[in-house]
Amino acid sequence: MTTEPVDADDVERVADLARVELTDEDVAAFTEQFQEILEYFDALEDVPDVDSEPELVNVMREDKVRESLSQEAALQNATDSEDGRFKGPRVS
């Protein structure tokens, strides 16, 4: 099975999900590249199911108050702040 053709709508849908604005030119270029790259990724369909035991363990620590960044330091890279808080654009 091969990928269904990638069209401009697919690229625009994903760009919208990822909060990225694309020009028509970008969309055209990405559509062509994505077709080629996704066809290459399609080979993964032939990978067999693998029995694997995860080696993961939870790493816990005590929930204790300790020294952390000052509010000033945490805000120093923000474009704008107000009353010690980050300032962002309006929600709607």
Next chain:
Amino acid sequence: MSHNAFITEAEIEGADDGPLDGRSVAVKDNISTEGVRTTCGSAMLEDYVPPYDATVVSRLKEAGATIVGKTNMDEFGMGTTTETSAFGPTKNPVDEDRVPGGSSGGSAAAVANGEADLALGTDTGGSIRCPAAFTGTVGIKPTYGLVSRYGLVAYANSLEQIGPIAPNVGEAASLLSIIAGPDERDGTTREEGKDVEYADAVDGDVEGMTVGVPTELVEGSDEVVRERFEAGLDELREQGAEVVEVELPSVEYAVAAYYVIAMSEASSNLARFDGVRYGNSGGFDGDWNETFSEARSEGFGDEVLRRILLGTFALSEGYHDKYYKQAQEARAWVKQDFDRAFETADVLATPTMPVLPPKLGESLEDPLQMYLIDANTVPVNLANLPAISVPVGDSDDQPVGFQVIGPAFGEKAIIRAGSALE
């Protein structure tokens, strides 16, 4: 002459004494340095100044190192040539018409050119080993969990490690000892690297060592690279190592699996760049969706956008099982293949890169072709293993790197084998 190895030159003095007293170290620009801007090679973070040090930077300072600057890199580590940097490409000091490899190209160029004694890079799919191979230096990608990632700006956090680049195996091993070991601020670090003197393994003693060669990762290399690789194997044989063939059938799928996983993780990790807490701002005129989109489109370059979009696609409804889940299956398979190979071999060997360094400007037109030259390095990251790249002479006046891969936390074995090639 400047090769554009540094994005920001600095002079950060460490402690008055220590094993790195008097030594200069260049640090890749995705590793946080308190008070010194850390851009990740991106316009997004052009003015970002971290309020804290990465753990590895604290350890360099405690060891007495002088940090001489932040090195150029592919934007957020996404590239194999250091050409996707928003600050322009780095030239290869060995041949200025060629790329130094990537994504830690600035770190490798600084060491190759003598602008720093040592350097730190990061390796997500080969980003330390590739530039080491292309500049004739030594680079080590540690086992996942050996070195703290606290303060490293994440790209694909299940794959990446910080590691050393140096002019020779001994100095790379010594630098690894300084940065390795557990860190309470990174829950994925392990006890294994605590107080280990890796330079003790720089004895070249490969007598009786079994070196496995995965044919799948040699056949795809250019003839000029294979000649030097075979000469390296001969050197190991002459010193008493036994060379055997091993099979890694899963690696056929490694590049696809690697890119699906790396892009998926990138789409999630880079979601934080909305221009509010740090980074390029989209202003305050539109609603948040509009301004976040504006901030991101302005701040990210083409390769970063490509990976964010493809990663978002691979995780999106209807495609997750086909791409992301299958890539995780492939990753588990690659790990099993390596486990099996290490039942017969102590270490594995391959050419680090299947090609000689490309000319500047040659690689950006065709992204898939660029991804494919990572074939020999990405399996190591998928399997969380350590690997070293050591120079094995020149072909057509270009350096060739010899990669030695070890079992998990087998850094001493790869350092020992690497030192036998010097």
